[in-house]
Amino acid sequence: MGAWDIGHFDNDTAADFGGRVDDAEPEEKADVLRAVLTAAADTAPEDYLDEGEEAVAAAALVAAQCPGGEPITTAYGPKDPVPPLPADLRPLAVRALDRLTGANAEPLDLWAEAGAEKEWLAGIAALRAVLAAAPAE
Template identity: 60%
Template sequence: MGTWDTGHFDNDTAADFSGSLDEAAPAERAGLIRSTLAGAAATGAEDYLDCDEAVTAVAAAALVAAQCPGGEPVTTAYGPQEALPAFPADLRPLAVSALDRVVAEESELAELWDETEEGPAWRRGIEELRAVLASGPAPAAEPDAQAPAGRAG
């Protein structure tokens, strides 16, 4: 995995995930976010979470958080360029579960970051993302609303 910084999209795998979102039909983008988060969240605590799966879960969680009150817009050139739908509120707790799994003991991504000097900064970024996702109820979204892709780092 080519990684150049601690941001949620500062690696090749997250950038590729953004490209996949851009290439997906607009009606399929929320489902891609959901399946990415669900895949990471469903990995058992005793199972090893692959680095690529963890990285895409973090990117997906960042996109969900960008639509939450207090969320940071995705402003990096490595995030999706196409408009994303307004995500359903039930993606927030799923994103929290995925992030909890990403920082758990049996996570390759967490292990890799913990071996670096930037590990604490990466963990702070995940904690901040988690806090936005876990805070309060999400406002109801219009079913056909399209949110700008926004771009967060």
């Protein structure tokens, strides 16, 4: 992971994902987010989860549309507006974040190696709180 800061889009993989969201047709953007969130959420705890940066970025996009969510203002996120997302992505994003902060998860391991896991986990916890508080319907 080529990272330059702790933000949800401040690494090469997430920045590329922002471009992939832009490349999707408006009606397909939710499917792009759903695919990466599902891949992270459904990774078994005993299996190593690598490249979870896309799931963090997808969760940030979902959270941005929730009450209390922070808008995505970084130049590394999608340039085009993301249309309203289905509410069922919210609990899926929570599950993905929970998996990313558990055992056998590369992003957490990498931030721990860099000595920044507390800061990264705080950002994930803030996303999770917004997502968990929002209605799932």
